[in-house]
Every structure is written in structure tokens, then in C-alpha cells.
Amino acid sequence: MKITRQKHAKKYMSFYKYNFGFREPFQVLLDGTFCQAALRNKIQIRDQLPGYLAGATQLCTTRCVLKELESLGKELYGAKLIAQRFQVRNCSHFKDPDQDLATKVKKKPGVPLLFIIQNTMVLDKPSPKSLAFVQAMQANQLVPEHQKQSIEHLKEEQGLVKEPENRRKRKRAGGPNPLSCLKKNKKVQETQQPSAAKKKRKRKRNRAKSEAKAVSVQLSVKA
Incomplete structure (x- = not known):
């Protein structure tokens, strides 16, 4: 299971590298829940x-995260100590801590x-917004083939690609099969051969009859 999750993480990070220019060290913003x-x-x-x-990281948090952890009291005191160890970034909503960060990020x-699920860190698959953005970018400019393949594969995983319906192929009008023509010609020749032989036999019989008549006429004349 761990190997499968690492493979997914590697694939997703490749998607962000190719399409959004992610480079090491990867900047990771940590909130109080994490x-x-x-x-x-x-x-x-x-x-x-x-x-x-699979790369160097730069961990950071924001002042609003620290303020939120402080407002929640002793239950999250340990999480506050962890967050304070990382680089603190300024944010525009310091006075109003953002409690729905994941929804806005998507x-x-x-x-x-x-996320952290079942004692393991899990990188979520690219959101539909990310996939739609890259697809629009591909429509406006030439994109390397490996980039297109990664997009299509991720869209199939999320069920965003509909398989084309099976369409019946129309039969194209074409000439007769040459093999079938040969067979027919052979049959025609076979049927023609006996008729020609019959004609020759008839001719021989007619000649024989005419010769016999001529002989009989001569005999009668001599008599």
C-alpha cells in the first residue's frame, strides 16, 4: 500500500512539474490541522x-495559522509548537483566520x-480546476506529447473522460472481389467447354450424314 501511494505521489508531482513549473525545493504551506x-x-x-x-522541501506556515492554533487553547498547543518551527509567511487575512483553506485551494x-490519512501522508490527485486549466492551455498552444498523455490519464482516473459510443462502420462501395471473378470465369469456361465440344460433334455428325447421302445418291445413279 505504501509503495502504491508513493507511485501516485510521484505521478502527481510529475504533472505539476510539467504543467506548472514546480521545482525543488518544493514549498509546502502547513496549517494547524496538518x-x-x-x-x-x-x-x-x-x-x-x-x-x-521525492525532492527537497521548504516548509512554511502563516501568521493566521498560528493565531488560529492559539485561539483553540491547550488542546492544540503541541501543534502550535510544531508550526512555529517553520518559516512564517505574512498573509493578507491575518485578522480573520482562514478555517476553510482546503476548499479555497481546490x-x-x-x-x-x-493530507495525513491512516498514519501516512497522502498527496491528493490534481483538482478538476487544475486539469481544466491545463486542457485550456493545450488548446491555445502546442504541448509536448508526454504532457498530453499525463493529462488524459489523470482525467480518466477522475472519470472526466467519456468513452466514445460504439458506432457502426459504414461499408464503403467498392469493386468486385478479383478472386470471386476468377472463380466465375473458371466456371464459365468450364461450362463453355462442353458446349463447344457438343457443337464439334454435331458438325461431324452432319458431315457424316451428308457424305452418306452423297454416296447413296451416287449408287442410285449408277444403278
């Missing part, structure tokens, strides 16, 4: 995350989501 889940499941974020994403193309 820090709390890592603490509960004894996950070392700084040590384990680079191996899971509405923006090119932003992957990382």
Missing part, C-alpha cells in the same frame, strides 16, 4: 516529507493538497 495530525500519528514532517515527494489551479 501539524496536529502529524503530532498525533508521530510523523516527522521535516524528515519524512522530502522522501515522500478552486485555484496548480495548487496540490497534502
